[in-house]
Amino acid sequence: MVAEQHPWRHVPAAQWLDWRWQLGHALRAQSLAEHFDLDADTRQMIDDGAAFEAGVSPFFASLCDRHDPACPLRLQVVPQVAEQRRASFELADPLGEEPHRVAPGVVRKYPDRALLLVTDTCAAYCRFCTRSRWVAGDAPGLDAAGLDAAIAWIAAEPQIVDVLISGGDPLLLSNRRLDDLLDRLAAIEHLRLIRIGSRVPIFLPMRIDEELVHALRPRRVPVWLNLHVNHHLELAPELTRARLALLADGGIPLGGQTVLLRDVNDSVEALRETFYSMVSNRIRPYYLLHCDPVLGTAHMRVPVRRGVEFMGALFGHVSGMAMPKYCVDLEGGGKVPLWPNAVERIDEDTLRITGFDGVPRSYPDR
Ligand SMILES: *Cc1c(COP(=O)(O)O)cnc(C)c1O
Numbered sequence: 001m002v003a004e005q006h007p008w009r010h011v012p013a014a015q016w017l018d019w020r021w022q023l024g025h026a027l028r029a030q031s032l033a034e035h036f037d038l039d040a041d042t043r044q045m046i047d048d049g050a051a052f053e054a055g056v057s058p059f060f061a062s063l064c065d066r067h068d069p070a071c072p073l074r075l076q077v078v079p080q081v082a083e084q085r086r087a088s089f090e091l092a093d094p095l096g097e098e099p100h101r102v103a104p105g106v107v108r109k110y111p112d113r114a115l116l117l118v119t120d121t122c123a124a125y126c127r128f129c130t131r132s133r134w135v136a137g138d139a140p141g142l143d144a145a146g147l148d149a150a151i152a153w154i155a156a157e158p159q160i161v162d163v164l165i166s167g168g169d170p171l172l173l174s175n176r177r178l179d180d181l182l183d184r185l186a187a188i189e190h191l192r193l194i195r196i197g198s199r200v201p202i203f204l205p206m207r208i209d210e211e212l213v214h215a216l217r218p219r220r221v222p223v224w225l226n227l228h229v230n231h232h233l234e235l236a237p238e239l240t241r242a243r244l245a246l247l248a249d250g251g252i253p254l255g256g257q258t259v260l261l262r263d264v265n266d267s268v269e270a271l272r273e274t275f276y277s278m279v280s281n282r283i284r285p286y287y288l289l290h291c292d293p294v295l296g297t298a299h300m301r302v303p304v305r306r307g308v309e310f311m312g313a314l315f316g317h318v319s320g321m322a323m324p325k326y327c328v329d330l331e332g333g334g335k336v337p338l339w340p341n342a343v344e345r346i347d348e349d350t351l352r353i354t355g356f357d358g359v360p361r362s363y364p365d366r
């Protein structure tokens with residue numbers, strides 16, 4: 001860490017802690033080289049406009065090692081030349097979300113849940129983003145008329161009980177707009193749960209304040225916050241921990257999801273440390289997601305077999321409270337949890353099940 005040398009060290013705290021200042025001063029593709037050491041090929045790719053949109057809040061950039069391309073935080077947000085390689089099976093929309101769009105901003109893949117994409121903006125852009133086709137793109141985000149149509153669709157679909165607000169990052173909406181959106185959704189009788197997916201507490205913790213906590217209060221239905229956390233160093237800063245505590249103290253239930261990424265968290269130790277750091281901050285790990293086959297992300301994936309092995313190695317050696325489900329997301333088929341197969345049928349009355357100690361034991365099944 002070379003945070004003490006970062007180019008924002010003279011920025012007054014009042015500005016540094018202002019999330020709008022952070023967004024206004026985010027590094028973009030063309031300004032990355034002002035902070036990060038980039039090799040000639042990477043600079044060339046950026047100059048050619050070949051990288052999908054880059055952006056990093058000064059706060060998150062200051063956590064990255066500006067000199068070391070292998071820094072696990074930097075790897076997630078700084079373009080790499082390998083992004084230009086496109087494997088034959090990689091797609092712009094690997095989850096098939098576009099064909100499942102049922103209204104502006106609404107994706108429905110499950111009978112009882114809907115995904116509501118409210119903005120295409122993020123506080124930093126993850127290189128492996130499943131929605132890189134859309135975030136930071138030229139297409140406009142959801143406007144007021146689009147949002148009205150989305151809410152009208154949800155209100156007219158009584159099967160939907162759970163709305164997952166995502167994007168882009170919903171916590172980049174103003175407190176007033178967020179409050180209003182949650183009020184409107186909570187007024188829909190058949191909803192039982194509202195979720196927000198966000199990486200803002202990692203990229204832009206100064207965004208979290210008392211007013212935001214108030215906006216996220218439970219209505220007739222609770223509002224859960226699911227945070228995207230990939231590495232324990234993302235939770236190390238004092239500021240991040242303090243603002244997460246503000247959310248937890250404010251009674252907001254916090255879940256976490258992690259993307260399994262090569263050289264970022266692809267070891268038993270890195271995953272264990274990430275999951276324990278989450279529970280230490282009152283974030284309950286929910287999913288470990290296999291990195292989707294988005295265009296130009298092969299260098300960030302590990303084989304699914306490795307993911308299953310990590311789950312097998314962690315199981316029983318890590319508190320159950322810190323264990324997420326490892327999922328692949330199938331186009332059309334949704335998220336499927338994968339687990340080392342520990343069950344074998346011996347006869348009609350007996351199973352053989354392998355415990356966390358690796359010992360198979362017979363188990364009566366009558
Ligand atoms: C992930 C996802 C959901 C929520 O799925 P859960 O397994 O309930 O967390 C809903 N809709 C879409 C399109 C999704 O990708």
Ligand code: SF4
Pocket residue numbers: 121122123124125126128129130131132135167168169198199228
């Ligand atoms: S914060 Fe989420 S939506 Fe935004 S770039 Fe990262 S993965 Fe994509």
